[in-house]
Amino acid sequence: MNKKGTQRLSDNTSLLFMKFSLSAVAVALASGCSQFQPLQRPDVPLPAAWPTAPAQPAAALSSPMTWDAVVADPGLKALVTKALANNRDARVAALQVAQLRAQAEGRDAARWPTVNAGLTSSRQTVGANEPIKSNLTGGVQITAWEMDFFGRLESLKEAALAQYLAAEQTRQSSQLSLVAGVATAWLNLQTSDALLALTQQTLASREQALRLTGLRHQNGIASALELRLAESLTAAAQVALAQQQRQRALDRNTLALLVGQPVDQPLTDAELRPAGDPAKALAEVAVGVPSSVLLSRPDVRAAEQQLAAANANMGAARAAFFPRVSLTASLGSASSELSGLFKGGTWGWALAPQALLPIFDGGANQANLAAAQAARDVALAQYEKAIQTAFKEVNDALVSRASLAEQLRAQTALVAAESERLRLSELRLRQGVSGQLDVLDAQRSLFAAQQALLQVQTAQVLNRVALFKATAGF
Numbered sequence: 001m002n003k004k005g006t007q008r009l010s011d012n013t014s015l016l017f018m019k020f021s022l023s024a025v026a027v028a029l030a031s032g033c034s035q036f037q038p039l040q041r042p043d044v045p046l047p048a049a050w051p052t053a054p055a056q057p058a059a060a061l062s063s064p065m066t067w068d069a070v071v072a073d074p075g076l077k078a079l080v081t082k083a084l085a086n087n088r089d090a091r092v093a094a095l096q097v098a099q100l101r102a103q104a105e106g107r108d109a110a111r112w113p114t115v116n117a118g119l120t121s122s123r124q125t126v127g128a129n130e131p132i133k134s135n136l137t138g139g140v141q142i143t144a145w146e147m148d149f150f151g152r153l154e155s156l157k158e159a160a161l162a163q164y165l166a167a168e169q170t171r172q173s174s175q176l177s178l179v180a181g182v183a184t185a186w187l188n189l190q191t192s193d194a195l196l197a198l199t200q201q202t203l204a205s206r207e208q209a210l211r212l213t214g215l216r217h218q219n220g221i222a223s224a225l226e227l228r229l230a231e232s233l234t235a236a237a238q239v240a241l242a243q244q245q246r247q248r249a250l251d252r253n254t255l256a257l258l259v260g261q262p263v264d265q266p267l268t269d270a271e272l273r274p275a276g277d278p279a280k281a282l283a284e285v286a287v288g289v290p291s292s293v294l295l296s297r298p299d300v301r302a303a304e305q306q307l308a309a310a311n312a313n314m315g316a317a318r319a320a321f322f323p324r325v326s327l328t329a330s331l332g333s334a335s336s337e338l339s340g341l342f343k344g345g346t347w348g349w350a351l352a353p354q355a356l357l358p359i360f361d362g363g364a365n366q367a368n369l370a371a372a373q374a375a376r377d378v379a380l381a382q383y384e385k386a387i388q389t390a391f392k393e394v395n396d397a398l399v400s401r402a403s404l405a406e407q408l409r410a411q412t413a414l415v416a417a418e419s420e421r422l423r424l425s426e427l428r429l430r431q432g433v434s435g436q437l438d439v440l441d442a443q444r445s446l447f448a449a450q451q452a453l454l455q456v457q458t459a460q461v462l463n464r465v466a467l468f469k470a471t472a473g474f
Contacts, residue, residue: 034151035322036158036315039308042380044387046291052398064296065285067179070468073281075271076186079259083182086260090178093171100164107160111153113145113327136341139332144354150322155315162312166305173298178258180469183282184462185255190278191458192248195451199244202447203237209443210234213436226436233440237447279457285467287398294390297472303379303386310372310379317372320365323357390470397467404460411453418446 071077084090119138126133148154213230216222256267274281287293294300333346358365422442428434 034148034154034315035318036151036155036312038158039304039311041304042307042383044384046294046387046391048289050287050290050395050398052395052402064288064293064471065283065468067468070283070285070464071179071183071281072283073274073276073278075273075275076183076281079186079255079267079271080179080182082261083178083259084175087178087258088260090171090175090260093167093174097164097167097171100160100167104157104160104164107153107157110146111148111157113142116141116143118330118332135334137330137332137334138341139330141328141330141332143328144326145328147325147327149325150319152316152319152324155312155319159309159312159316162305162309166302166309169298169302169305173302176298176469176472180465182255182258183465185251185258186272187278187281187458187461187465189248189251189255189272190274190281191454192244192251193273194278194454196241196244196248198447198450198454199237199241202443203234203241206230206234206237206443209440216436222436226440229437229440233444236444279461282461282464282468285464285471287394287467287471290391290394293394293471294387297386297390300383300386300390303383307376307379307383310376314369314372314376317365317369320368321358323355325353325355328352328354393470394467397463397470400459400463401467404456404463408453408456408460411449411456415446415449415453418442418449422446 067080068077071080117139118141119136121134121136123132123134125131146153210230210233213222213227217224217227252267252272255272256263259267261267329349329351331347331349333342334348335341335343335346422439425434425438425442429436429439
């Protein structure tokens, strides 16, 4: 074929390719539709009322209680405020949100053309005896901008946005857990202080009883068994004292870690010691209807956003089966010499559309779509599980609130009975009706009952913390 025929064939090929590209773009514009479909919240059956919750006044059902409305003690409020500002886990969660927000912004930017200013130079030879030709171009360029007719980039953008929103909800959930953790650690510290004071008082009483029993044994009034029992009870109180001292130190260290302030700034006594009765440090938590409580929890909202992200990824996987249309364009000046660049008569433009339709990929697109569908099903199951877990946590807290009130009443009655038993045993001992063994046994039972009472009182207040956390109050 001669040179003219070759040139004509090349021109026809270029014209045919241009017609094909323009036709592909026209077909995409005429028939293309986005494969992204916004998520419709799944229907999840929720009860109309809690099975174990007492009737609440209408005002209590409006919205979850915030932490500063639940926390009444000023020292505890100060600790929670410090924790929200200084806790390192909360800081990491906030930075992760910022990272995912930037990634979502990057995904959104990918939908728009990128315009660059470019200056390129090339040197080449056509034949062995031909001179070297130089070519310089300068101007603005758009390189391979994908025109998102089928919603692939839109789906990826929505997936990144949903991941960011899920991270934001996870951050709120971590803050909620942090508030509950600080309140729990603070209440545990108050309980350790109360148990430590009770143990010190009991130890002093038992040491006095041991001295009296020793004197009675020397005078032949008390038996060796009574003396050994008094020694045993004193040693048991000493063991309990050491345990309480260690537990108090551990509780204080836990609280300091949660608050997150520098180690050279210890917690103050005003923050560590309650202003009044520790049982009144937290207010009662009102519970709304299940739908408003469960669906407003940040962990449930995070699971819903993860489901939205999986749904968007499935849209991107479906869009991969359709043509991908991209455009490369440039506008600028071309010259064989640098001095001639940007002079009159050197300006020009270039436009190169491209449409690629997958024909054979070894089943990769189908596999990606199947994986995206499976990921969406997993996210749906996790969303439903999050709601079920939330329902269980709220219901457990409500059940515990009712039973702890009854348990506290019974334990208070037990302490009163054991106190009266000890009084009567000491009276009988002074009158010579009974021996020292009855008094020692009554002391042991009263100490155990008093310890149990403090623990039940703490559990009742901790139940308010659990209910606050379960109902998504913040």
